[in-house]
Amino acid sequence: MSTTSESAAAPSPFTPRILEAVRHYGTLGIFLVLVLVASLWSDAFLTERNLMNVVRQVASGAGIMAIGMLFVVLTRGIDLSVGSIAAVGSVLCAHLVAVQGYGVPMAILLVIVSGAACGVVTGFFVAYMRLPSFVISLAMMAIARGISLIISAGRPITMGSPGAPLVDFGSGFLFGIPQPAILMLAIYAVGGVVLAYTSFGRIVTAIGSNEEAVRLSGVPVERYVLSVYVISGALAAVAGIVAAGRTGIGTPQVGVGAELDVIAAVVIGGASLMGGRGGMFNTLLGALILGIITNIMNLAGVPGYHQNVYLGLIIILAMLIQFVTARSRR
Amino acid sequence: MTELVSLSGIRKNYAGVQALKGVDFDLKAGEVHALIGENGAGKSTLMRVLGGETAPTSGTVRLYGRTVQFSGPRDATRRGISLIHQELALAPDLTVAENIFLGRLPRIINHRRLRKAASEILGRLGFAIDPAIQAGRLTVAHQQVVEIAKALSNNARIIVFDEPTAVLANSDAERLLAIIRELRAGGTGVVYISHRLNEVFELSDRITIMKDGAHVETRQTSAADVDEVIASMVGRRMSTLFPPRDGRAPGRVVVEVRNISRGQKVRDVSFSVRAGEVVGLGGLVGSGRTEVARLVFGADRMDAGTVELNGKPLHLSSPRKAVRARIGLVPEDRKEHGVILDSPIRINTTLAKMRSVARFGFLDVDKERRVAASLGAEMHLKAESVDAAVSSLSGGNQQKVALAKWFHADCDLLILDEPTRGVDVGAKGEIYTLINDLARAGKAVLVISSEHQELFGLCDRILVMAEGAVAGELTESEFTEQHLLTLAMTGSTRERDNASQ
Secondary structure (H helix, E strand, C coil): CCCHHHHCCCCCCCHHHHHHHHHHHHHHHHHHHHHHHHHHHCCCCCCHHHHHHHHHHHHHHHHHHHHHHHHHHHCCCCCCCHHHHHHHHHHHHHHHHHHCCCCHHHHHHHHHHHHHHHHHHHHHHHHCCCCCHHHHHHHHHHHHHHHHHHHHCCCCEECCHHHHHHHHHHHCEECCEEHHHHHHHHHHHHHHHHHHHEHHHHHHHHHHHHHHHHHCCCCCHHHHHHHHHHHHHHHHHHHHHHHHHHHCEECCCCCCCHHHHHHHHHHHCCCCCCCCCCCHHHHHHHHHHHHHHHHHHHHCCCCHHHHHHHHHHHHHHHHHHHHHHHHCCC | CCEEEEEEEEEEEECCEEEEEEEEEEEECCCEEEEECCCCCCHHHHHHHHCCCCCCCEEEEEECCEEECCCCHHHHHHCCEEEECCCCCCCCCCEHHHHHCCCCCCCCCCHHHHHHHHHHHHHHCCCCCCCCCEHHHCCHHHHHHHHHHHHHHCCCCEEEEECCCCCCCHHHHHHHHHHHHHHHHCCCEEEEECCCHHHHHHHCCEEEEEECCEEEEEEEHHHCCHHHHHHHHCCCCCHHHCCCCCCCCCCCEEEEEEEEEECCCEEEEEEEEECCCEEEEEECCCCCHHHHHHHHCCCCCCCEEEEEECCEECCCCCHHHHHHCCEEEECCCHHHHHCCCCCEHHHHHHHHHHHHHEECCEECHHHHHHHHHHHHHHCCCCCCCCCCEHHHCCHHHHHHHHHHHHHHHCCCEEEEECCCCCCCHHHHHHHHHHHHHHHHCCCEEEEECCCHHHHHHHCCEEEEEECCEEEEEEEHHHCCHHHHHHHHHHHHHHHHHHHHC
16 A cells, blocks of 8 residues: 555645646637637638648548547547558448449448458457457557558559549538538537437446446446447548548558547547547547648648657647646546 | 564554554564454554554654664665565566565676575575576465565564465465574564464464554463454444344345355355345455455356356356346445446446436436436435536445445345445444345345454344355354454364364
């Protein structure tokens, strides 16, 4: 037994409230400040064209994958395979449509099922064999990337005219908003409802808070843990389809390093990598913040290599905020 | 005999709780001084003070005639004091030799010299343990020997053994006792904490009895007998806290446990609990009570045996199966296993039966609030609202939330593992009343407790466990600490002695 509990000074009554507010609205605050600064700084930022470009990039980048990642992170897991599964989605979609001659709806269905299947494999080892998600999803990351290279023989697959509906979707607008962005927002809405209003969302969150207590309440924890990886895999495949639609090309280069962006989005959105804490809306904000930062750096002409450095620093900053607020809780 | 150490007036407060209330203790060179008392009497805390692991709130420590203040365990070790804990503290991936000299390893390690030095010490103890082997691969008994070797290599003049034989097989225990006798003959002072009274009497020169953080008495072993010592450990009356047992009418058998076993921890345990009956599971910490509870709840797999509920055999492969069969468990470790501390009261309350507040998977939070609030009122739960996090509650109220979960799930059999640990006296009484109400409502209740008065006050009968087996059963007329402790501390040893004859 340690005596640390005694030595910890009693926090003043108002600090926890401030920290609580930072945790709840911190992401929103960062988002608003960022938008304000960006629009003051550059005339090019606050134009419809630029903003629509940002959301389209977020939707086909980290945005959709971050929804699945949030579920995984809530259970105290991590899924490093999302970028690779997106590549499988992109390549498989183009392959089915352009080479195998499947109709677009059928191709989409098969691709999502494949992504979910990857999630089943990861989830099985994590949930039932109790292996660390970090390592298993790392393995899945390599496997899925390999599969995408095999399917495509390492070359981009142009969808051409059979893929026209996808390309129309990827580049089209609805009510002046890019269609991929609408899809993303719709999935966020569903994800948000599932997380906040269903037993599923509650149990997933509870598992991350105290897995053993949930197990000892008679909840089949394994099934829920498995299913978050399935959701993550399926949504990664959807992200791959969107990416293929945006460019009209399925390529195994999709989503290289995307897991970093996705995890960053979730963390900037205030979710705890220790599980049990995180929200859908804030994750969306996290993904948008990431997109805006990248956009600003592009507008400012920051070279691509440098952007990586700044991205890393921003993640460290987000973790610091987390660390400070999480410490105050115990 | 020269006095090695003398502790006087040692007090230790933990967050308002007095763990030690001014205890005196001394140790002479070349003696074995046994320290005994019930669980939570403060023995281990006192020894942590001696070992520099805990600074006393007040009181003085005199070492070799001089008043000292330890800066930490290292300081105490340097001054010749070694603590050998119940849970061994070896680094499992390091070699035996590295473990022995851990903390004093040179920057550059000469493994050959290290092994040679280690072999010498181990040889002195009469063990041929390979010093190059990883410590984690040794048997528990040999790990204990390595701990002792570590103490010797530190030139310890004072060695504290905290229940060293609890995990040892008989022959290994004998060997350990022989080593301790040799240490004594060499002038080392040994403090020996054990629940095995037979050993204490066989080995020690003096016995100190502690109770509730206070020193009860110290006597020469030759002038003491087992019954007297047990009587000194026995304690205060708590009878006023307990609700009257009338109105309970034990009916049909709800759960029938037959010959369940798991490794060495649970050995061939059988019992039954009837509807409207409260059965106690007594015995010392580590006697296998919690393990039995976990087996009946499906949290661990049993090697052998069967559990029947209401006449039907259960296939208990997971807690889920148990909960579906309407078995509940309030675990020993409330914070880690019993509740989700960060979550609101209402979420914890409905966790074991969420479908009651959900439709098609969608939660009806208003209904959940009503359910949690009405259960809370029934249980006299003191909380701001049912949306408050469990972590904001006092220990007693946290425990009520852990109980509320199973009230909500409506079990036929509820197992309570140390239901009042870390709970203040007022809340204790309320929890006792709730347990009594369960039995009155015709539920079967199994209570595990280390507080004997609690078992006596609550239960219709008590099964006493020792070393993984049921050592005996006490009915109401036999509810005395004497009976219980006799079974818990000597029952199994007698059994062993009988078996060896």
